[in-house]
Amino acid sequence: MEQDTTLWGIHAGKTGDAESLFIDNKIVALGWAEVGDLTSIPKTREAFKSHYLSKLPLTKPAALPGSAGQLFRFVNEMKVGDLVAFPAKHTKTIHLGEIIGEYQYSPGKSKGYPNQRAVKWLRELPRTHFSQGALYEIGSALSLFTVKTYSEEFFAAIESKSAPTPIPASEDKTVADVKHDVEESTSDFILKILAQETKGHPFADFVGNLLQTMGYRTRVSPPGVDGGIDIVAHRDELGFEPPIIKVQVKSSVGSIGDPVISQLYGKVAQSEFGLFVTLGTFTSQAVQFARAKHNLRLIDGDALVQLILEHYEQLDSKYKGLIPLRRMYIPETAGSDQE
Template sequence: MSENAIWGIHAGRTGDADVLFLKQNCIALGWDAMGDLSELSPDREAFRQRYVQAYPNAKKGGIATVSGVPFRFLHEMKQGDLVAYPSKQDKQIHIGRIVGEYRYEPSGEKGYPHRRKVKWLKHVPRLDFTQGALYEIGSALSLFQIKNYADEFRAVVEGKDTAVVTVDQDETVSGVSEEIEDTTRDFVLKRLAQQLKGLPLEGFVVHLLQCMGYHARLTPKNEPSVDVIAHKDDLGIEPPIIKVQVKSSPGTATDKDVSALYGKLSLSEYGLFITLGTFSPQSRNFEQSKANLRLIDGDELVELIFQHYEKFDSQHKGMIPLKRVYVPQVLGSD
């Protein structure tokens, strides 16, 4: 059994195929417009082409990933493999074994014509699994292979001791929390890099500084090394005056870049260098030697966005759509 793959599957976005799965002992996929998949040659390109024909308005960027799902359902999933289905209806994880080959049933449950027979073996409450296993089975894909926590699901089928691990003992909690946070950081940085190349990022920084309580404005476009001026007073004449340079590329800012900004500062002024990327070690050493200089890389910028996001206007929230959620924090952690 341990040699067989274990797959995760969802019953539609809202779990609308739950009855089909559990009452008719099968698993199924949508994409009904693709027709009978068994007619296609057993290669991913054939499935990609059929998907494009069936859904001409689909987003181009995700076609390879999405069209790969029915390919895996037909050609990579084998009889004897295990499948885990997390039901949104009864909050249980149903684990079964694939006992049939692919079949096309266009006259069956509407929207789910691609099917395989399953023998359900176990029906286990979600709370019996570690947080890591629950996170993996919550994949955004409708069909995916479970790898990181496959042994945990196999242990349930094999009847091994699966005593519930308390939250305090669950070592996967911290990993899940970190992965969620990292994924969100990557999303924010990618949105900024794609949506705000060049001067638009400078305008975004102006808005962020305003949300932080500063008065901020763009400098004339011909002002080298200084993109934004920020200050606390209404008129912008009381110290400290902050001169800001913004770098929208995801690369590494060098000490030469940082020195160019610092050369624009008078004795009473402060310098702030913001980049979506990182800073070289030499740049960080330069920062340490200057009390009136602050370097903010992409990760630190995202942290500032998180801290002040609620003050963003609708335009900037729409640019980086985020929803407040709570993630578990390991007891005893900072």
């Protein structure tokens, strides 16, 4: 396979509604029928964005570059001779083919998917023949994208004259990568929402509710001057019995240094505990300072996400609505708990 050959991934609609169109007509296609024929649009991303917005003026600014960019790439960057991988939802197979035609606007073939390119389908293989990492990559949320990380696996499947041997699940080294990517995406999602929606004092309310799910009673300081203590947590109803936990929170995503941690610890009696919770990170000096104190704990963004996932079902309904998550199972590697 030539080194400059691009492998594209493409989806036949979110529900696979264009799968028969792709296979029966030997084409790949994109929707966005409202934008019309793109043949005469200048070959720049800005021109495509302007044209797209003129046809779909209610498009949100954040969505515009991605949608217009996919159309731009389909028309101008995809080349005859490039390869394409199309995962079919209904048959649970991967169709591999070669692009053999330039861009065409053909609403006669499909009103919903008029932006088309001719393709020569070369192979159809069960999903089970590919590694979990390769399947994860072509499961992109985009309609059109380039396949890079696992492209060689698809190239090899195209070039092989015999049916490739399915990768044994127990030997699939990419499972750990998929697990990591899913966990990282979930963590990024949670931290982004909290940073945007609980900035300032609302973050203290959220942490207070999280501590309640862990069996603590909490008193959150009102907005304004709090003396450096945002939450006081305790086990008993009146808050007299130890341990008493004094909590400071920061909804910023930056790095918290030693001076800030020292200030919190200065307000913690020897019989009390100090807890600092942030969406960001701590400097190495701050971490070393906390390690030397038996009654001081630091929770950074990553550790906070783990606590949220562990206690998610017990969170107040308004926070579950703010951070919508669904329980799912992901592949696990043997012995990963010991890593």
